[in-house]
Amino acid sequence: MRLLGLAGLALLAACGRNEPEADEGAVQPTTGATEAAAEPVESPTLAAIKRRGRLNCGVNQGLVGFAHTDNRGQWRGFDVDFCRGLAAAIFGNPDAVRFVPLSAENRFEALTEGRIDVLWRNTSWTMERDTGGQLAFAGINYYDGQGFLVRRSLDLNSASELNGARVCVQAGSTSALNAEDYFRSRGIEHRAVVLPTEEAARQAYGREDCDAFTADVSALAAARTTLGDSQQHMILPDIISKEALGPVTRRGDEQWTAVVRWTQNALILAEELGVTQANVEERAEQAREPQIRRLLGSEGDFGQRLGLSETWAVDAIKGVGNYGEIFQRNLGSQSPLDLARGLNAQWNARPGGLIYGLPVR
Incomplete structure (x- = not known):
């Protein structure tokens, strides 16, 4: 009986070596993970x-x-x-x-x-x-990135020259925070003129209620087109933030x-692959490149994975x-x-x- 018990313990120990102890801190796979990958949950x-x-x-x-x-x-x-x-x-x-x-x-x-x-x-x-x-x-x-729009008549070359300036900025935006960081870190005195909307900030700048308008460079370019004398305004070269x-x-x-x-992503990838609004239907029918065929629904079930039709990307690009x-x-x-x-x-x-x-x- 004693010898048999020892043999049984040895056998159990050998089996245990094939099954490593569970790590209490590890994330355990959930039941049905394979099914979830194959059939996405409906949105x-x-x-x-x-x-x-x-x-x-x-x-x-x-x-x-x-x-x-x-x-x-x-x-x-x-x-x-x-x-x-x-x-x-x-x-x-x-x-x-x-x-x-x-x-x-x-x-x-x-x-x-x-x-x-x-x-x-x-x-x-x-x-x-x-x-x-x-x-x-x-x-x-x-x-994008944040910049400053100013009048050419101020003869400025950099935002660092805006000491004592009134700067229009939109409330509730990252622009107000970025501008405060920029001026504070450089010890530049300024007065923020905070407006409720971007349009209000643009209008205040147009009325000369402030010396500069700060926002994303693309927004500044748009604002400049609305000014009657757009050539009298310039975007300073300073980019003070990264805006994704x-x-x-x-x-x-x-x-x-x-x-x-x-x-x-389909609209971005279409440009890379040369698929345009004009040729998308033709490429969907005739393309032989696997990456284009997958994008345009000729191969795979990618539309189904999203809960859309197989022509989802074709429809988006065509539109x-x-x-x-x-x-x-x-x-x-x-x-x-x-x-x-x-x-x-x-x-x-x-x-x-x-x-x-x-x-x-």
């Missing part, structure tokens, strides 16, 4: 949008180049086109969208309260916003965030064009802003930028 936001029959997209109240209404009351702009592209990906119709104009101060409240489905309003991705528990950033569609702008969704619906992320086409007509050489691509060039362009399409595979 309640996407389901509500489909029932409603339209996308509710939060945009700027009026910023030339990004979101504004033309003389016929039609919404135009860079962010507006991304909203239209998302509507096209969902419904096959870029007009199935309602634009909700929002200020910097009420934009996040509108999102978290469910009055909009996505916020596409030149919003900077920051750590505080990302870790606050309510917001989810779906990607970056524009790389992109769409924001509500935290807690990861599948919806993925729909927004991959629709934006608004690729990233380069969207940029050129709203911000680039085909627009009043005439902004260079700069950091917003494709990663493989010459010179290269930071725009990089994630692989669909």
Whole structure:
């Protein structure tokens, strides 16, 4: 009996060596992880949008180049086109969208309260916003930086010469915080003239209620086009911040965030692969390149993974064009802003930028 007991203990010990002890601090895989990967959880936001029959997209109240209404009351702009592209990906119709104009101060409240489905309003991705528990950033569609607009008559060469200046800035924006950091760190005295909206800040600058207007450089370029004597104003060379702008969704619906992320990515990747608004249907039918076939739904089930049709990317590109086409007509050489691509060039362009399409595979 004693020998048998020892043999049994030895056998148990040998078996134990094949099963390492569990690490109490390790995350254990959950049952059904394979099924979850194969069949994504349905997005309640996407389901509500489909029932409603339209996308509710939060945009700027009026910023030339990004979101504004033309003389016929039609919404135009860079962010507006991304909203239209998302509507096209969902419904096959870029007009199935309602634009909700929002200020910097009420934009996040509108999102978290469910009055909009996505916020596409030149919003900077920051750590505080990302870790606050309510917001989810779906990607970056524009790389910007903060600068200063001044009158040429002041004969300034740098923002460091704004000692004692009155500086107009929008309330509730990162611009106010960045400007305070910039001047305080350099010991430069200034008086912040804080206005409730970007439009109010632009108008105050136009009335000469302040000596400089600070905002993202793209916003300053837009503001300059609205001034009657635009050539009498200049953007100083100083860039005092990094502003990564992109769409924001509500935290807690990861599948919806993925729909927004991959629709934006499809428009970026389309430019890289030479797929345009004019040729997208032809490329969908005739392309032999695997990466184009996957993007345009000729191979794989990527639309199904998002809860969309297999032509989701074709519909988005057909509706608004690729990233380069969207940029050129709203911000680039085909627009009043005439902004260079700069950091917003494709990663493989010459010179290269930071725009990089994630692989669909």
